[in-house]
Amino acid sequence: MVLINYLEWIAILSGIVSVWFSKKALIWVYPTGLVGTILYVYLSFKGDLYGEAAVNLYYTIMSFYGWWNWLRRDQEKKKIVQIKFSTKKEWVEQILFFFLLFTIIYFCLVYIKNAFAPDAIPWADAFASASALTGMWLMTRKKVESWIWWIITNIASMPLYYVKGFAPTSLYYFILLVLAIFGLKEWKNKANAQLV
16 A cells, blocks of 8 residues: 555646646656556556546557647748647547547446446546546647646546545546646637637
């Protein structure tokens, strides 16, 4: 249990640093975030949070993609991916993406709960997981709305992790919630500045 406590704190610190880099739209969001996501895959399995384990595996994979995508440049050496607002069509895609993921994750977690994890909480785990997956997908594309999905994820994750005995992680999600609110404001300002 002591090892898990240390791993949880390392994951928390790397996550906070990663979100701070994300708020500033700095590429270091990805390498620092990878430390936490890999650790949280392990910790989530230990806590019967299989949806969250899958989310962190997805974060890990998407972090490599996002790292590559944010570094891409055009022939004039300008960044290809810029901070932008989602179009109406992209909003519809996000919402459909979220509901599709929620449905798939929920039914998978119900099966897992019935098969071998009676302490799993399918609806809450699926909700937090689907919103997080949506947020990460948008983050790799530098969409302002990714922060809205992160805010939803953080609100849903605080009680989920607390109930599972990960009190420090619950506090971590509160800190991420505060950072996400500031991140949303900062990215809105950057996106608006590009429109001028």
